[in-house]
Amino acid sequence: MSLFLDALRMGFLQRALLAGTCIAVGCACLGVFMVLRRQAMIGDGLAHFTFAAVGLGLFLGAAPLAVAAPLVVAASLLILRLPEKTALLGDAAIGMISALGLAGGILLASLGHGFNVDLFSYLFGDILAVSRAEAVCAVLASLGIVVLVALNYHDLFALTFDPAHARVSGVRPERLTRLMAVLVALVVVLGVRVVGTLLISGLLVFPAATALQIARRFRSALWIAALVAAASVGLGIALAFVFDLPAGASIILLNALFFAAALLRPRR
Amino acid sequence: MTILRATRLSAGYGALPAIDAVDFAVEPGDYVGIVGPNGSGKTTLLRALLGLLPAQAGAVELWGTPLAAFRDWRKIGYLPQSAQLPFRRFPADVREVVASGRLAHLRFPKRLAAGDRAAVERALDLLELGPLAHRMIGELSGGQFQRVCLARALAAEPELLILDEPTSALDPAFRERFYELLARLNRERKTAVLLVTHDSATVGAYASRLVYIDQKIVFDGTFDDFCHSPRMTAYFGAAAQHVLCGRHVHAHVQEAAP
Numbered sequence: 323m324s325l326f327l328d329a330l331r332m333g334f335l336q337r338a339l340l341a342g343t344c345i346a347v348g349c350a351c352l353g354v355f356m357v358l359r360r361q362a363m364i365g366d367g368l369a370h371f372t373f374a375a376v377g378l379g380l381f382l383g384a385a386p387l388a389v390a391a392p393l394v395v396a397a398s399l400l401i402l403r404l405p406e407k408t409a410l411l412g413d414a415a416i417g418m419i420s421a422l423g424l425a426g427g428i429l430l431a432s433l434g435h436g437f438n439v440d441l442f443s444y445l446f447g448d449i450l451a452v453s454r455a456e457a458v459c460a461v462l463a464s465l466g467i468v469v470l471v472a473l474n475y476h477d478l479f480a481l482t483f484d485p486a487h488a489r490v491s492g493v494r495p496e497r498l499t500r501l502m503a504v505l506v507a508l509v510v511v512l513g514v515r516v517v518g519t520l521l522i523s524g525l526l527v528f529p530a531a532t533a534l535q536i537a538r539r540f541r542s543a544l545w546i547a548a549l550v551a552a553a554s555v556g557l558g559i560a561l562a563f564v565f566d567l568p569a570g571a572s573i574i575l576l577n578a579l580f581f582a583a584a585l586l587r588p589r590r
Numbered sequence: 591m592t593i594l595r596a597t598r599l600s601a602g603y604g605a606l607p608a609i610d611a612v613d614f615a616v617e618p619g620d621y622v623g624i625v626g627p628n629g630s631g632k633t634t635l636l637r638a639l640l641g642l643l644p645a646q647a648g649a650v651e652l653w654g655t656p657l658a659a660f661r662d663w664r665k666i667g668y669l670p671q672s673a674q675l676p677f678r679r680f681p682a683d684v685r686e687v688v689a690s691g692r693l694a695h696l697r698f699p700k701r702l703a704a705g706d707r708a709a710v711e712r713a714l715d716l717l718e719l720g721p722l723a724h725r726m727i728g729e730l731s732g733g734q735f736q737r738v739c740l741a742r743a744l745a746a747e748p749e750l751l752i753l754d755e756p757t758s759a760l761d762p763a764f765r766e767r768f769y770e771l772l773a774r775l776n777r778e779r780k781t782a783v784l785l786v787t788h789d790s791a792t793v794g795a796y797a798s799r800l801v802y803i804d805q806k807i808v809f810d811g812t813f814d815d816f817c818h819s820p821r822m823t824a825y826f827g828a829a830a831q832h833v834l835c836g837r838h839v840h841a842h843v844q845e846a847a848p
Contacts, residue, residue, distance in 0.1 A: 358680065473699060473700070474700075475700070476690065476693050476696060476700050477693070477700075479682070479686075479690060480690045480693050483676065483680070483682065483687065483690065484670065484690075484739075486637075486642055486668075486670040487668060487670060487690070487739075487742070488693070489640075489641070489642060490640050490642070490663060490666060490668040490752075491663055491690070491691075491693040491694045491746075492661065492663040492664075492693065492694045493693070533681070534679045534681060535679065537681040538681060538683060538726055539681055539682060539683065539686060540681050540682050540686060542681065543681035
């Protein structure tokens with residue numbers, strides 16, 4: 323562990339911890355709402371779409387995340403819009419976007435032989451390679467999410483608990499739902515650097531699911547989810563560094579352990 | 591000023607409207623019971639009046655303001671028909687859910703003030719929920735949960751209460767107390783009440799107006815008129831009218847008496 327503490331002086335590890343913690347906390351806050359609204363799999367669908375969007379960025383020779391962000395935001399809004407327009411149930415739209423993303427990613431990977439290694443780093447994540455710009459984006463995104471959730475706390479609670487009642491209380495559910503969808507899309511794009519497209523939905527679901535096993539109040543659920551997320555990133559990166567493990571997988575497996583502990587803890 | 595006015599309002603879920611060209615108004619101090627058979631458009635009417643379902647035709651005004659421009663939602667307390675028990679681990683206790691009834695009163699940065707908290711406590715007391723205030727919402731029975739949703743509607747201390755089948759999960763004793771509570775709020779606070787129910791006889795005993803709907807408004811008047819109207823006898827038949835007016839029970843009792 324002293325090896326890790328010494329290494330904390332290194333910029334790449336500081337950036338990894340900062341970006342990872344910020345993204346994880348942002349995912350955790352959003353995840354509580356997504357899980358309670360039965361929309362947790364949106365993260366999974368968007369992650370797969372991110373694979374194609376990042377692939378497109380690499381194919382075009384542009385900054386992958388800059389290309390991916392607007393495309394994934396559009397895909398997120400499309401997931402909301404498709405059921406309204408086509409009478410499809412919500413998870414069917416997620417499945418379609420998810421498959422579309424994977425197919426696009428695979429196609430681009432086969433077309434652009436030169437960037438497969440880069441593309442796979444987005445598939446599995448490469449938190450130790452987070453750039454300064456990505457770390458700044460992660461901090462800003464996380465701050466934005468926390469501030470928006472704090473300012474809209476009562477509206478989000480009402481919307482999550484009973485959308486019809488929320489609307490008659492003056493909440494505009496469509497606007498708030500779209501805002502959440504945009505935020506989820508942004509953390510998913512930024513999060514692929516942390517744990518990769520294959521695992522990013524775990525950062526949305528696991529901390530929220532763990533918090534829901536413990537919390538008795540809505541506000542506590544948000545706090546617990548954020549703490550679990552931050553702890554899993556810190557410990558996960560430390561374990562990965564010390565034992566030379568993949569960081570993304572370590573973070574998600576630690577999340578699974580926290581969930582199991584919450585599930586098995588003695589209840590009042 | 592008229593609280594709520596619907597003019598030639600049509601709404602529904604497909605090509606065929608569930609309610610068709612309905613004219614309807616609620617005045618201050620009204621206590622209106624809306625009754626009708628399954629699929630007659632009772633819930634559709636409430637949802638269209640509140641903008642939860644877009645109108646296919648016609649217009650709605652709340653306190654003289656067109657529905658699309660209406661923003662003063664703190665004047666309305668609402669209990670949806672679809673109030674279903676949340677999943678067991680929903681992280682909120684009873685007080686927190688009732689407090690969400692104050693949402694329309696909150697102004698930026700949306701913090702509950704002392705007045706809001708006092709209103710929440712009053713609503714908890716009115717629905718006899720004090721002992722359950724710290725209970726997690728997912729741990730309640732269906733009847734207790736319905737009382738929480740009613741308390742949430744009352745916590746707004748609204749000028750108009752819109753309740754969609756508010757007593758469907760309540761036990762008979764509490765149902766009676768609830769109707770008495772509504773009558774008291776209507777009498778003492780002048781809260782207008784608009785209530786959908788299948789229980790025409792019970793609501794008829796308390797409401798100042800009974801509206802019978804079956805896609806269109808079939809009857810709008812007092813319960814007494816409803817039960818004695820030859821037009822309604824011709825519409826339902828005498829036996830069905832007796833059932834709607836709750837007289838079949840008395841008739842059986844009288845037949846069984848020595």
